[in-house]
Structure formats: C-alpha cells, structure tokens
Amino acid sequence: MALGVLNSQVKSSLSGSAFLDHTSIEEREHPPPLRSYLCLTIFTCFCPAYPVNIVALIFSIMSRNSYDHGDYDGSWRLGRNALYVAVASIFIGLVIIVVTCVVHFTSEGF
Template identity: 45%
Template sequence: MAINTDAPHATDAALQSTDFGDTQKLLDISDKQLKRELNHTDSDTHFAGSLKEEPTEQSVVISASVPRSSSRASFRCASPPTPEEREPCSFMWVAVMSCFCPAVPINLFALYFAHMSRSMIQAKDYDGARRLGRLALLLSLIAIVVGLAIIIYLLMTELK
C-alpha cells in the first residue's frame, strides 16, 4: 500500500468544516498548554490563575487535562543517599543461597531481580534498586521456604 505524497494537504478551514473540528480545537488547546509548561520552570503554579477564573469550556478542558502529579519528577534520577542513609542492598547473597534449594523457577527469578537491583545501584537509581532488592529478598525467602518444604516432604516419604 503506497502513500500518496503528491496530494494537497487539507487546510485548517477544511478541517473545521469536517467532523474533525472538535479534535483540532482540543489539539490547539493542548499545544498552547504544552508551550506554557515549557516556558515556565516553576511547578504547576501557573495553572492557579486559570482555575480561579470562571469555568468556561476552554478552562474546564485545560484543568481536566492537567496531571495531578508532576510528570517531570519521573524523569529525574533519584538523589544520592545522604550520609545517614546507606546505599540500598541488592540481596545477591540471599538469592545465591536460595539457589541451593530445590525451588528452581522461584530462585532463578530471585537471582535475576538481585542482579537487576545491583545494576540499578551502579546506575545510581536508588529507588528502583531498593524496590528490586526487596522483591529479590521476598522471592529468595519464598524459594528457601518452598525448598525446605520439598526437602522435608521427601525425607518424610523416604522414611516410610
């Protein structure tokens, strides 16, 4: 299927005459909002003026599309640990110890998450490393408990 690049592009008047006029209005509003966000370096304080005004159709659309949390915070790297706070633990040693238990798929996942936690520590993403380290610890403990239960069950059936 080929795309016709020689066809003339539709103008704004042609777009508004079709059913896509509402979509074009929403896109214009979101473009204006994006330009405003890029021009302001402060937090979302520039929306306070638009929220205090009388609620028109345009201001309702703008206030409804504003995210409640700052999306810029998700792109920032986590700050390094303070002197009182230690670097998070990856629990690699617990994951390696769980590999000696016969709960094969669980302990392999624990080893994988411990490795990912260690690589996130090296990348200075301490929040992600802490989260994956806790998951590795949880999976390691589950693998140890399941492995010990399997060993006890096998010993009990062999003694009979």
C-alpha cells in the same frame, strides 16, 4: 584555577541550559547503602526450588544494576523483591525436602 572550580559546579539540564550548583560537597547526600541481597539469593540457588530461586537471583542482579545507574528507589524495590522471593524459595525448598524425606522414610521397603 578558578575556572576549573566553576566548571565543576556547573550542571546542565536536559534543555542544555546551565545553572550553578550552590551546594557544597559536605551538603550533598550520600547514596543509600546497597541492599540487593546477592549472597542470600546465591545461597538459595542450592535449594531445590529452581525456577523461584533463579527469579530471586535475577531481581538481585537487576537491583545492583539499578543502583549503579543511580536509580536508588528502583534498586530498593528490586532488592526487596529479591529478598521476598529468596525467602519464598527457601521455604519452598524446605517443604520439598521435608515432603521427600517423609515419603522416603514412611514408604514400605521395596
């Protein structure tokens, strides 16, 4: 039983040497919350700025993959990029909708 507890605390480095991890489970840091903005980027796919919102969706998926692999800083950066591109996509989509409405309603009848 004690050997099982000892083996769970042993970590090996890249060189293959082992050392004891003296931190308890309570002292270990919990991973930061995932901020991939996947729902927002899926919502932006309904905006008429298609190349931009596809990029936001890709950044969001890459953020989730980085988080799953333990790269929390990379996940945070990709999530932030997904947020910025999603907001830009919403803004561009609204501009396209407004311009289309203005052109449609101010043009003389055909």
